[in-house]
Amino acid sequence: xxxxRGFVAAGVHCGLKAEKLDxxxxxxxxxxxxxxxxxFTRNQxxxxxxxxxxxxxASGRARAIVANSGNxxxxxxxxxxxxxxxxxxxxxxxxxxxxxxxxxxxxGVIGVPLPMPTVLxxxxxxxxxxxxxGGERAAEAILTTDTRTKIEAETVELAGGExxxxxxxxxxxxxxxxxxxxLAFVTTDAAVAPAALDQALRRAVEPTFNSITVDGDTSTNDxxxxxxxxxxxxxxxxxxxxxRFTDALERLMGRLAVALVADGExxxxxxxxxxxxxxxxxxxxxxxxxxxxxxLVKTAYRTGQPNWGRVMGAIGRSGVDIVEQRIAIAVSTPExxxxxxxxxxxxxxxxxxxxxAMLAAHSVLHVDLGLGSGxxxxxxxxxxxxxxxxxxxxxx
Amino acid sequence: xxxxRGFVAAGVHCGLKAEKLDxxxxxxxxxxxxxxxxxFTRNQxxxxxxxxxxxxxASGRARAIVANSGNxxxxxxxxxxxxxxxxxxxxxxxxxxxxxxxxxxxxGVIGVPLPMPTVLxxxxxxxxxxxxxGGERAAEAILTTDTRTKIEAETVELAGGExxxxxxxxxxxxxxxxxxxxLAFVTTDAAVAPAALDQALRRAVEPTFNSITVDGDTSTNDxxxxxxxxxxxxxxxxxxxxxRFTDALERLMGRLAVALVADGExxxxxxxxxxxxxxxxxxxxxxxxxxxxxxLVKTAYRTGQPNWGRVMGAIGRSGVDIVEQRIAIAVSTPExxxxxxxxxxxxxxxxxxxxxAMLAAHSVLHVDLGLGSGxxxxxxxxxxxxxxxxxxxxxx
Numbered sequence: 001x002x003x004x005r006g007f008v009a010a011g012v013h014c015g016l017k018a019e020k021l022d023x024x025x026x027x028x029x030x031x032x033x034x035x036x037x038x039x040f041t042r043n044q045x046x047x048x049x050x051x052x053x054x055x056x057x058a059s060g061r062a063r064a065i066v067a068n069s070g071n072x073x074x075x076x077x078x079x080x081x082x083x084x085x086x087x088x089x090x091x092x093x094x095x096x097x098x099x100x101x102x103x104x105x106x107x108g109v110i111g112v113p114l115p116m117p118t119v120l121x122x123x124x125x126x127x128x129x130x131x132x133x134g135g136e137r138a139a140e141a142i143l144t145t146d147t148r149t150k151i152e153a154e155t156v157e158l159a160g161g162e163x164x165x166x167x168x169x170x171x172x173x174x175x176x177x178x179x180x181x182x183l184a185f186v187t188t189d190a191a192v193a194p195a196a197l198d199q200a201l202r203r204a205v206e207p208t209f210n211s212i213t214v215d216g217d218t219s220t221n222d223x224x225x226x227x228x229x230x231x232x233x234x235x236x237x238x239x240x241x242x243x244r245f246t247d248a249l250e251r252l253m254g255r256l257a258v259a260l261v262a263d264g265e266x267x268x269x270x271x272x273x274x275x276x277x278x279x280x281x282x283x284x285x286x287x288x289x290x291x292x293x294x295x296l297v298k299t300a301y302r303t304g305q306p307n308w309g310r311v312m313g314a315i316g317r318s319g320v321d322i323v324e325q326r327i328a329i330a331v332s333t334p335e336x337x338x339x340x341x342x343x344x345x346x347x348x349x350x351x352x353x354x355x356x357a358m359l360a361a362h363s364v365l366h367v368d369l370g371l372g373s374g375x376x377x378x379x380x381x382x383x384x385x386x387x388x389x390x391x392x393x394x395x396x
Numbered sequence: 397x398x399x400x401r402g403f404v405a406a407g408v409h410c411g412l413k414a415e416k417l418d419x420x421x422x423x424x425x426x427x428x429x430x431x432x433x434x435x436f437t438r439n440q441x442x443x444x445x446x447x448x449x450x451x452x453x454a455s456g457r458a459r460a461i462v463a464n465s466g467n468x469x470x471x472x473x474x475x476x477x478x479x480x481x482x483x484x485x486x487x488x489x490x491x492x493x494x495x496x497x498x499x500x501x502x503x504g505v506i507g508v509p510l511p512m513p514t515v516l517x518x519x520x521x522x523x524x525x526x527x528x529x530g531g532e533r534a535a536e537a538i539l540t541t542d543t544r545t546k547i548e549a550e551t552v553e554l555a556g557g558e559x560x561x562x563x564x565x566x567x568x569x570x571x572x573x574x575x576x577x578x579l580a581f582v583t584t585d586a587a588v589a590p591a592a593l594d595q596a597l598r599r600a601v602e603p604t605f606n607s608i609t610v611d612g613d614t615s616t617n618d619x620x621x622x623x624x625x626x627x628x629x630x631x632x633x634x635x636x637x638x639x640r641f642t643d644a645l646e647r648l649m650g651r652l653a654v655a656l657v658a659d660g661e662x663x664x665x666x667x668x669x670x671x672x673x674x675x676x677x678x679x680x681x682x683x684x685x686x687x688x689x690x691x692l693v694k695t696a697y698r699t700g701q702p703n704w705g706r707v708m709g710a711i712g713r714s715g716v717d718i719v720e721q722r723i724a725i726a727v728s729t730p731e732x733x734x735x736x737x738x739x740x741x742x743x744x745x746x747x748x749x750x751x752x753a754m755l756a757a758h759s760v761l762h763v764d765l766g767l768g769s770g771x772x773x774x775x776x777x778x779x780x781x782x783x784x785x786x787x788x789x790x791x792x
Contacts, residue, residue, distance in 0.1 A: 042713070043709060043712040043713045044711075044712040044713070044717070044718050044720065045708045045709060045711060045712030045718075045720050045740075046712075046720075072705070074705060074708075075705060075708050075720070075737075075740060075741060075742065076741070077721075077739075077740065077741050109703075109705065110703075110704075110705020110706075110708060110709070111704060111705045111708070111737075111741075111742040112742075112745070219709060220705070220708070220709050220712060295691070295779075295783070295787070296787055299783070299784055299787035299788050300787065300788070302784060302787075302788040303788040303789065305787075305788060305789070307505075307506075308506075308507060309468070309470060309471060309505065309506020309507045309616070310506075312441045312470075312471050312506060312507070312616065313439060313441060313506070313615060313616050315440075315441065316439040316440040316441030316442075316616060317438070317439045317440070321440070322440050322441075324440065324441050324442075324471070325473075341471075341507075343473075344441075344471060344473065345471060345472070345473050345507070346471065346507040346508075349508070383691075383784060384784060384788075385781040385784045385785070387691070387695070387784075388695055388698060388779060388780060388781045388783075388784060389781070391691070391692055391695035391696065391698075391701075392695050392696070392698040392699040392701060392780075393699065393701070
């Protein structure tokens with residue numbers, strides 16, 4: 001996320017985790033505060049940094065993000081809020097900026113107070129290490145059960161010139177399509193007004209972060225924050241430029257979101273569920289989400305069990321009115337397309353090609369409800385023993 | 397289910413499965429047809445025997461149930477319906493009863509045509525083996541991934557004398573609280589009018605079979621059938637007798653339902669989730685169901701991870717309005733009660749007693765929302781590697 005001009009970052013190990021990097025700062029170096037937009041978890045149990053960031057995001061202006069992993073600062077009450085304020089104050093002092101312009105994000109175990117001396121020392125250290133080359137370490141410092149960093153960049157040509165958008169995100173469990181899943185930070189050197197940035201983010205989040213699921217469990221800390229510092233000297237203000245900018249933001253967030261699914265807890269593969277032929281987009285989304293959260297469907301993809309009855313079962317219980325006899329199902333990979341169900345009935349008794357296609361690193365499950373023109377796509381991953389092992393041993 | 401007078405049963409191996417028993421008949425020997433009531437899956441994709449049984453149940457009279465495992469006869473279209481009719485006709489001929497009085501149930505793989513010669517031969521064999529001692533074998537013949545049979549009996553004293561209720565059920569995956577989960581057959585020698593039997597069943601199913609979940613996936617074949625043959629010569633007709641009868645039915649179905657959870661796919665323990673202090677019973681049920689279907693909560697119980705933040709997260713995303721600061725959580729076993737959360741905050745940093753209590757064979761998770769007097773209880777099991785292994789290899 002230091003690809004856009006005028007952003008620096010750092011990631012350090014302060015001691016919230018045993019060995020790994022656990023504290024990050026991302027900051028704009030522009031003279032004026034960047035504009036900011038944020039979307040946050042819809043879970044009614046909300047972590048202190050989420051409550052705090054809502055206010056900063058509402059102000060429309062910020063200069064930096066400080067984020068820690070290893071502790072969510074959730075279910076920590078008034079003292080948790082005070083700790084978030086202290087993190088912002090510490091970062092403000094270290095960066096010599098107004099602490100009201102510091103966003104705070106936390107992820108990790110719920111219900112445990114932050115060890116503040118450790119965190120504050122980490123903030124000082126990270127502030128001292130900020131640089132244009134710190135993006136990779138910052139991306140690493142926000143990970144929890146993720147096995148790799150997720151970093152993306154996108155450039156887009158506006159009327160006034162080229163602007164760049166950069167982003168990082170972390171998963172890897174407690175992920176579901178009900179708002180900004182987990183943490184993601186996006187930076188851009190475009191100049192975008194607060195209201196326009198907010199609108200762009202809200203449009204881009206629906207088909208991306210709000211359309212992925214690992215386990216259907218939403219977190220108390222989900223946040224996506226976007227900072228636009230204008231360092232490119234190019235403004236996204238006209239309707240056409242905002243459209244281009246939002247499209248680019250959506251492409252970037254889409255890649256980050258699919259990267260989160262690919263690195264979902266215990267995941268071996270990405271399953272892209274494209275539901276079409278629904279009466280409305282909302283109905284298609286509901287069917288796709290039900291399939292994507294079905295433990296039976298997800299487990300079938302673990303080993304390529306060609307068990308399409310589980311998909312039919314999930315469609316039937318989605319709560320959307322369907323006509324069994326109109327359902328068509330197919331699975332495709334870059335190499336082949338396998339027709340599975342037509343008119344609600346199995347196309348063939350030879351299920352070997354279906355099983356093979358299900359084992360692709362990224363396969364598409366096509367569901368046609370045959371009722372209308374509504375459609376939606378949701379991404380998920382398989383459910384494996386790895387998910388159990390991670391969550392039976394990890395305090396998250 | 398041969399405990400009530402006037403019922404015989406048999407279970408045989410006909411060849412739908414490699415080695416295990418796979419076809420059962422349960423029949424009333426009373427001179428007159430028994431009254432019948434049934435509740436069926438709300439999944440919109442419904443198996444042929446479900447479509448068929450709805451009609452028989454609506455008629456209010458039946459004499460026998462023929463059931464097979466190893467094949468669900470679902471997503472099989474018109475020919476699947478014809479196969480169900482053929483099963484009823486075959487059983488009717490073998491038992492020398494009207495085929496309209498034969499109920500049919502199937503469970504197993506979806507989308508594969510029934511091998512009818514095999515099935516019909518099995519029906520003839522089972523009809524020849526019917527006896528008062530056939531209950532255990534019939535219970536065995538309906539199992540799929542279950543590891544043991546579920547058989548319960550209950551007696552209740554009515555004004556006219558004692559009546560007996562017997563029941564069998566099978567799980568063990570594709571189970572969720574959205575109607576009669578999986579298959580259950582209940583017999584009674586009480587005389588109960590069709591409408592009263594239907595009412596009793598519908599009341600008894602809500603806090604029992606509709607309050608358990610293994611994986612949130614409802615099946616295309618879920619059916620509970622109750623036959624009342626009056627062989628005890630005792631009528632349940634007065635309001636008081638019907639109340640007693642329904643209470644007994646509910647107790648029996650409750651034990652069967654919890655037995656299904658205890659034998660859920662890969663299950664090591666039963667988790668009873670009692671939500672109280674809700675504004676309504678429906679709100680309590682929604683919170684309890686969300687917790688019960690949370691993969692993160694269920695996986696924590698796999699190894700006794702004292703990770704109460706996952707319970708808070710599930711409460712917060714249940715869709716029910718809550719006040720985080722009023723939530724209290726405790727866990728109890730027959731031996732101890734561990735207070736976990738009070739006022740939305742952790743009670744103690746010593747989580748070892750919580751972890752220990754979570755490992756009990758049957759522990760209760762108490763959630764008090766602090767908002768009203770609504771309550772509901774849902775039973776589930778832990779999510780383990782066993783669930784993945786069973787469903788990654790079993791075609792169901």
